Amino acid sequence: xxxxxxxxxxRRFVDRLTESGFLIISVxxxxxxFAASGTLFVNVVNxxxxxxxxxTYKEIVVSTRAExxxxxxxxxxxxxxxxxxxTQSDLNISQMIPSIDYAYIMNNTRLKMINESFIxxxxxFQHSQQIKAINESSSNETHIDENSQQMELEDSFLDENIDxxxxxxxxxxxxxxxxxxxxxxxxxxxxxxxxxxxGSLFSTxxxxxxxxxxxxGSELAKTLLDDDEDLSSLIGKRLLAMQGYQTIVGxxxxxxxxxxxxxxxxxxxxxxxxxxxxxxxxxxxxxxRFSVSDSTQLESVSSMLEQSFESEFGKNxxxxxxxxxxxxxxxxxxxxxxxxxxxxxxSGLFISSINIAHILLSRTLRMKKHVGILMALxxxxxxxxxxxxxxxxxxxxxxxxxxxxxxxPINRQMQSALNLTINSNWTxxxxxxxxxxxxxxxxLIPIRRFDRIKPADAMRVG
Amino acid sequence: MIDLKNISKIYDLAETKVKALNEVNIHIDRGExxxxxxxxGSGKSTLMHILGILDTASSxxxxxxxxxxTTLADKEQARIRNNHFGFIFQSFNLFPxxxxxxxxxxxxxxxxxxQKERKDRAVYLLNEVxxxxxxxxxxxxxxxxxxxxxxxxxxxxxxxxxILADEPTGNLPTDKGDEVMQILEKANKDxxxxxxxxxxxxxxxxxxxxxxxxxxxxxxxxxxxxxxNV
Numbered sequence: 001x002x003x004x005x006x007x008x009x010x011r012r013f014v015d016r017l018t019e020s021g022f023l024i025i026s027v028x029x030x031x032x033x034f035a036a037s038g039t040l041f042v043n044v045v046n047x048x049x050x051x052x053x054x055x056t057y058k059e060i061v062v063s064t065r066a067e068x069x070x071x072x073x074x075x076x077x078x079x080x081x082x083x084x085x086x087t088q089s090d091l092n093i094s095q096m097i098p099s100i101d102y103a104y105i106m107n108n109t110r111l112k113m114i115n116e117s118f119i120x121x122x123x124x125f126q127h128s129q130q131i132k133a134i135n136e137s138s139s140n141e142t143h144i145d146e147n148s149q150q151m152e153l154e155d156s157f158l159d160e161n162i163d164x165x166x167x168x169x170x171x172x173x174x175x176x177x178x179x180x181x182x183x184x185x186x187x188x189x190x191x192x193x194x195x196x197x198x199g200s201l202f203s204t205x206x207x208x209x210x211x212x213x214x215x216x217g218s219e220l221a222k223t224l225l226d227d228d229e230d231l232s233s234l235i236g237k238r239l240l241a242m243q244g245y246q247t248i249v250g251x252x253x254x255x256x257x258x259x260x261x262x263x264x265x266x267x268x269x270x271x272x273x274x275x276x277x278x279x280x281x282x283x284x285x286x287x288x289r290f291s292v293s294d295s296t297q298l299e300s301v302s303s304m305l306e307q308s309f310e311s312e313f314g315k316n317x318x319x320x321x322x323x324x325x326x327x328x329x330x331x332x333x334x335x336x337x338x339x340x341x342x343x344x345x346x347s348g349l350f351i352s353s354i355n356i357a358h359i360l361l362s363r364t365l366r367m368k369k370h371v372g373i374l375m376a377l378x379x380x381x382x383x384x385x386x387x388x389x390x391x392x393x394x395x396x397x398x399x400x401x402x403x404x405x406x407x408x409p410i411n412r413q414m415q416s417a418l419n420l421t422i423n424s425n426w427t428x429x430x431x432x433x434x435x436x437x438x439x440x441x442x443x444l445i446p447i448r449r450f451d452r453i454k455p456a457d458a459m460r461v462g
Numbered sequence: 463m464i465d466l467k468n469i470s471k472i473y474d475l476a477e478t479k480v481k482a483l484n485e486v487n488i489h490i491d492r493g494e495x496x497x498x499x500x501x502x503g504s505g506k507s508t509l510m511h512i513l514g515i516l517d518t519a520s521s522x523x524x525x526x527x528x529x530x531x532t533t534l535a536d537k538e539q540a541r542i543r544n545n546h547f548g549f550i551f552q553s554f555n556l557f558p559x560x561x562x563x564x565x566x567x568x569x570x571x572x573x574x575x576x577q578k579e580r581k582d583r584a585v586y587l588l589n590e591v592x593x594x595x596x597x598x599x600x601x602x603x604x605x606x607x608x609x610x611x612x613x614x615x616x617x618x619x620x621x622x623x624x625i626l627a628d629e630p631t632g633n634l635p636t637d638k639g640d641e642v643m644q645i646l647e648k649a650n651k652d653x654x655x656x657x658x659x660x661x662x663x664x665x666x667x668x669x670x671x672x673x674x675x676x677x678x679x680x681x682x683x684x685x686x687x688x689x690x691n692v
Contacts, residue, residue, distance in 0.1 A: 004560060004567050005571060007559065007560060007564060008557050008559045011560075373555045373557070375543070376514065376516055377543070377568060377616070378540050378543050378620075379540060380537045380540040381536050381540075382537070383540075454516065455511075455516040455517070456516040456517035459551075459555070
């Protein structure tokens with residue numbers, strides 16, 4: 001099956017197992033270190049680029065609440081002022097600053113789900129009965145204070161029996177206890193370039209309507225499907241939640257972002273059903289976001305916004321933050337670390353290549369007589385080169401496979417240490433291939449020694 | 463078959479030049495059985511290497527079947543060594559990693575013969591040299607005489623025109639050496655030319671022609687029963 005010259009090389013390889021093993025380990029370490037760090041570097045570059053091009057880092061956030069991370073003594077979130085209330089109308093400031101492309105509100109929110117497990121939980125069930133009882137004897141605008149959270153129930157929810165709703169196929173239920181999403185104003189979708197795959201985005205009227213409407217991210221929508229349904233079947237259906245039925249009007253296209261797992265509700269602080277106390281509560285949570293397309297404008301836009309809000313509310317009444325600044329620091333740190341690690345790995349690869357070439361050289365010199373005999377028996381120099389290359393390839397292939405076993409966990413560890421998304425399978429293969437080619441090029445040095453040798457000279461050895 | 467014309471070989475050592483062969487002329491016909499004799503360092507092995515294109519001459523012309531092959535490319539030289547010549551060395555030069563049969567099969571690999579052809583021929587040749595019981599033995603498991611018989615089988619594998627044997631019995635006891643000589647003589651009777659370097663006058667006498675080399679020159683080229691042919 002194998003040719004006789006190959007058998008010579010293979011059997012020598014096996015006979016000198018310790019030496020061959022050291023060669024393979026050298027290759028594995030060189031390739032492993034380079035593949036892990038090369039992949040880290042490529043991912044840092046790509047993800048830094050992605051990070052800085054993300055709309056998150058091209059916008060300025062205005063809020064009345066100091067976030068824990070930005071406080072000098074982070075104890076808990078606090079309101080800067082009891083008097084300052086941010087509303088949708090404050091977004092109009094953007095009209096005075098031409099660099100701002102989009103201005104929108106984006107507030108975190110959650111929906112508590114009603115499902116089988118909710119009912120089976122006796123506390124929840126009693127709680128829901130309590131909600132029902134209260135609602136049956138009160139008006140549509142009743143608010144229940146529960147665990148410091150307002151839960152507003154719609155008309156439709158009150159008219160239905162929960163058990164009936166759970167058995168109604170036309171009503172969508174989630175297995176999750178709660179789902180998270182955002183209340184947004186209409187420019188949010190433009191700023192993030194999000195569009196629907198099924199249904200539609202909110203219309204202008206939806207933002208001022210009292211109907212509870214919801215748009216779902218694609219992955220979240222998939223969790224709500226029965227086995228035999230497709231996503232389009234969800235459009236128009238109602239989602240059962242503690243806060244009331246939410247009518248599904250749209251499902252977003254995949255965006256490969258966290259938004260695929262979120263829902264979106266229309267935000268409107270001017271709607272008729274919001275009283276001052278609710279507006280006050282909303283304001284705690286409200287973040288105005290001003291987005292620019294040219295990130296170099298962020299600083300000037302930030303100072304213009306600061307002046308505008310100062311003139312409206314007074315000094316230090318709102319927090320104006322520029323998330324890009326921190327992102328740029330993170331990006332610079334990650335780039336620095338990955339370059340340093342890459343340089344160390346390249347040094348390691350270079351040293352291991354030289355060592356491998358050196359060991360192969362002495363190994364090849366010991367084979368000099370074999371070369372002479374092979375040539376006497378009819379081998380050309382090209383065939384001899386091929387034969388010895390085969391030995392080098394055998395060592396490099398085994399070393400590279402072993403190197404990948406080293407590289408993959410190390411790379412994952414390094415990426416998670418730098419908070420990078422782990423997405424590196426093809427990059428690690430390419431890096432391993434590149435490093436193995438480099439090592440192979442070094443192994444050609446000893447192999448090429450036989451380029452001009454005469455068979456008679458080769459056979460004189462030993 | 464072979465014509466060496468005014469062949470010289472000069473080795474460039476560190477500070478001196480050593481003339482190993484000096485204007486040598488040899489003609490070898492098909493079916494000849496030649497013994498090259500002479501003292502150590504006289505140039506016998508160099509002459510053998512040049513005859514087998516294992517080394518190149520510093521000057522002169524090498525003609526094979528009327529074609530000048532002095533300056534052939536490596537690939538062509540390898541093809542000629544593979545197809546036309548069989549080599550036998552004093553130290554056998556078998557590959558210790560290969561079994562007897564694999565050693566015999568190896569030259570046929572370079573002649574692009576199939577696995578089956580190689581194996582059939584190797585089995586035949588090993589039977590011919592009396593090693594039917596040693597096919598799968600490694601050289602280290604065989605005696606010197608057996609190893610040299612494997613080497614002869616290997617030299618005959620591609621049905622060469624000429625066997626070049628460099629002191630083939632030098633490392634063997636007399637009886638084993640005699641066996642080797644008999645196999646070579648049989649090959650010669652079958653039509654293969656044999657050129658053999660030897661120190662042994664008795665073996666020289668068994669050849670049809672003796673070429674005596676001294677200080678890189680041919681001092682005697684004696685063809686059958688003392689007929690000089692320089």
